[in-house]
Amino acid sequence: MSGLVVVGADGSASSLAAVDTAAREARVRGAGLRVVHAFLWPAMHVPRGPSSVGPSEGGLWKTAERLVAEAVDRARAAAPEVDITDAVVTGEPLTVLEAQSRGADLVVVGSRGMSGFVGVLVGSTAVHLAAHGRCPVLVVREEPSPEGPVVVGVDGSPAGGSAVDFAFAEAALRGCDLVALHAWTTWNAPLPPPKDASAPYANPPGALAEEEERLLSEALAGRRERYPDVPVQHRVEHSGTREALIEASRSAQLMVVGARGRGGFTGLLLGSVSQAMLHHAHCPVAVVRGAGARQ
Template sequence: MNSANGAAVVVGVDGSEPALRAVRLAAAEAARRHRPLRVVHGFIWPLLRVPVNPLAEGPPGAGLRGQAQELVAAAVDAAEAAVPGLRVTGEIIDGEAAAVLVGESPTATMIVLGDRGLGGFAALVIGSVAIQVAAYAECPVLVARGEEHAAGPVVVGVDGSALSRAAVEFAAEEAAVRGARLHAVHAYTHPVSGGPGDMQPLVYDEDQLRGEEERVLAESLTGLTERYPEVAVTRAAVHARPVVALTESSRDAQLLVVGSQGRGELRELLLGSVSHGVLHRAACPVAVVRSPV
C-alpha cells in the first residue's frame, strides 16, 4: 500500500447510486487515515470519437463533458457533506473507467468504487469495472457492498500462504484505525496436496486435520499483537468452503478483507476464486489486497 507522501484515497464515480455509496465510504476511509480524497471519473467518450463539447448554440455547461463535470462536482459535494473539513478534489480523466482507476493505483493509498455502475446489467451482482480494478490495481481496492456494520469486526480471510500476509496486515491496520476487533477466518475442506501434481489424500484423520489447520491460522497471525497492541484479535478455523465461511462472517462485519489470490491458485490468475466469490456474495464492503510481487 502506498502510504507515503500523503497519498490520496481515490474513488471512482459515474453518477450511479452505487458510486455515491462508494464516495461516502471513501470519505470515511480518508478521514480515518488522515488522507485527502480524490474523486475521479473515467470519461470514455473521446476514445469513441463522440462529440463531447456543447454545440455553439447550446447553453454553457451542456454536452457530455459538461455532464461529467456536474457528476464529479456532485460527488465532491457528497464527500464534503459526509465528512466536513475533508480535503476533496475531483478530476475527469479521458479513458475507460477500469483503465483510469488502475492507472491511479500506483500512487493511491487505496481505490474505492461501487459494486456496479451505470453500464452494468441489473442482473449482475457486481460489475465488470470492480472485477477488473480488483484484479489489476497496484493498491488495495475497496468495493462498497452490503452494509457497513459499525459495531462489527474487521474480518480477514487467512489461508496460510505467503500471499495472504498482505491481507492480514492490511486488515489489522484497518481494525486499528477503525477501533475495531479483528476476526481472522481460516476455512478448509480437506488436506492440501503436498506440491504440484500431488493428489489430495483420500483418507485422513479429522482431529489431526483440525489441529494442523488451527496451527496454520495461528502461525499466520504471529507477531500481529506486537505490531498492533490496541487491536483485539479473535480467530476461527472452520471446516467449510472459504467463500461460504467468509460470506457468513461478513453478515455482521464492518469490513471483509481478502487477498487477491489464495493457496493453491495459479499465479497467472490475477483475481482468485475466493476473492471473486466474496465480491459477489459478501454482505459488507470488501477490500481486495494484492500481494507484493
C-alpha cells in the same frame, strides 16, 4: 499519517455510496481524497461540447463536471476535514482507475456503475481493479454493519500475508475487533507429516484440525505485537471457505481477502474466493494483492 485515497465517481447510486466510504477512509487515515471521473466519450471521438441545437450549458463535458461536483459535495458532507481534489480524466474507466491506483494507498469503487446490467451482481470495473490495481481495492457492496468487526480470510499463503497486514491496519484505524477466519475441508487442507513412518497415510483423529489451527496462528504471528490494541478473534471452521466468509460478512463492517490464495493457479490474477466475495459478500470487500503488486 498521510497518503491518498482515490474514488471512482460516475453518478450512479453505487458510486455515490463509494464516495461516502472513501471519504470516511480518508478521514481515519489522515489522507487526502481524490474524486476521479473517467470521461470516455472524447476517446470515442464524440464531441464533448453542447449541441448546436441544444442549450449552451449542455454537453458531455458539463455533464461530467456536474457528476464530479456532486460527488465532491457528497464527500465534503461525509468528511469535512478531508482535503479533497477532483479530476476528469479522458479514457476508459478501467484504464483510468488502474493508472490512478499507482500513486494511491487505496482505491474505492462501487460494485456496479452506470453501465451495470440488470442481473449482474458486480461490475467489470470492480473485478478488473481487484485483479490489476496497484494498491488495495475496496469495493462497496451492501451497507456494512457499523458496529461489526473487520473480517479477514486467512489461508496461510505467502500472498495472503498482505491481506492480513491490511486487515490489522484497518481494524486499528476503525477501532474495532478483527476476526481472523480460516476455513478448511479435507479436500483443501495439506496433510500433516505422519506420526508413524511405517504408515505414511495414517494420522491420529484431529491431526488435520490441529494443523489448521497452527496454520492460522503462524499466519498471524508478529501482527498482534504490532497492533496490541486490536482485539483478535481466531476462528477455524471446518467448512468451505467461500461459504464461511460469506456468512461472516453478514455481521462485518469490512471483509478483507487476498487476490489469490493457497490454491491459486499460476497466471490467475483473481482467485475464486475473492471473486465470490465481490459477488456475494454482505458488506464492503477489500481485495489486497500480494507483495510486488505495485511493481
